[in-house]
Amino acid sequence: MGILFSELRIRAKRTINLREKYKMLLYEKIFNVSTRKGEIVCQSKTEIAEIIKQSAALLQGNEVWVSSNEKPYPCLSVLIKGQYACVHYFKNDEGDVWQSCGNFNKEVTFFAGEGDREWVAPGYVIVPLEKAISCMEEFCDTFERPNCIEWEALWEED
Numbered sequence: 001m002g003i004l005f006s007e008l009r010i011r012a013k014r015t016i017n018l019r020e021k022y023k024m025l026l027y028e029k030i031f032n033v034s035t036r037k038g039e040i041v042c043q044s045k046t047e048i049a050e051i052i053k054q055s056a057a058l059l060q061g062n063e064v065w066v067s068s069n070e071k072p073y074p075c076l077s078v079l080i081k082g083q084y085a086c087v088h089y090f091k092n093d094e095g096d097v098w099q100s101c102g103n104f105n106k107e108v109t110f111f112a113g114e115g116d117r118e119w120v121a122p123g124y125v126i127v128p129l130e131k132a133i134s135c136m137e138e139f140c141d142t143f144e145r146p147n148c149i150e151w152e153a154l155w156e157e158d
Contacts, residue, residue, distance in 0.1 A: 030069035031140060035062055036114055041069060045137045052136065055080045056129050060111045066136055068143060076139045076146075078132050079110040079121070085132035086110060086121045088154075089145045100135070101150035102127040125152075 031042045033051055042048050048066060055062030061081030067073065077088040086108075087100040104126035110119050127135075131149055138146035145151060 029140065032065075032067050032069050032072075034065040045140045048136055048140065049133050052078060052080060052129070052133055056082055056085075063110070063112045066139065074139075074143055074145075076136060078136060079112060079119070080129065080132065081108055081110055083129045084108045084126050085129050086125045087127060087132050087135050087146075087149070089139070089151065091145070095155050097154040098145055098151040099125055099154050100127045100132075101125065101152050102131075 031048060033040045033042050033048055035051065035055060040051070042051070048064075052064055055064055061079070064078045064080065065075055066078070067075035073090060073092045075090045077090065079086045079088075084104065085100075086102075089098045090096070091098075102123070102125055104123040106123050107120050108123075108126050110121055111117065112119055127149055134148045135146040138148055
C-alpha cells in the first residue's frame with residue numbers, strides 16, 4: 001500500500017506540473033524577470049509586484065529587470081532600495097534609454113548587477129516604490145514606456 005501511495009503522489013505532482021505548464025500557455029503574456037537570484041518566468045503582474053516588494057525588503061535592495069518572454073527588448077529595469085526606486089526603460093539595444101524623474105530631496109545608493117556595482121542616484125530620479133510598481137504594471141500591459149511617471153531621455157532625442 002505504501003508503494004502505491006508514493007506512486008500516486010508522483011503522478012499527482014506530474015499532473016499538477018503539466019496543468020501549470022498548460023495554464024502558462026493559455027496566458028496572453030509571459031514575462032522574464034531577472035534579479036540577483038537569477039531569471040524567473042512570471043505569468044502575472046501580481047507575481048512581478050511581489051518580487052519587487054520582496055526586493056525592497058532586502059538590506060541592499062535589488063535590481064529587477066522585466067521583459068517579454070518572447071524578446072529581450074523593450075525592457076524595464078527597476079533599482080529598488082526600501083521605499084525608493086529608480087526606473088529605466090530600454091526601448092532597444094541601441095541606446096534608446098529613459099530614466100525616471102522624481103522629486104526626492106536626497107540621494108539614494110542603489111546596488112546593481114550582482115550587488116557589486118554601487119550607484120548613487122540623485123534625488124531627481126527617485127520615485128516611490130509604489131510608482132515603480134505602477135510603471136511595471138503599465139509596461140506589462142503595453143510593453144511601451146509607461147505614462148504614469150515623467151521620464152528623462154538618456155540619449156539625444158531628435
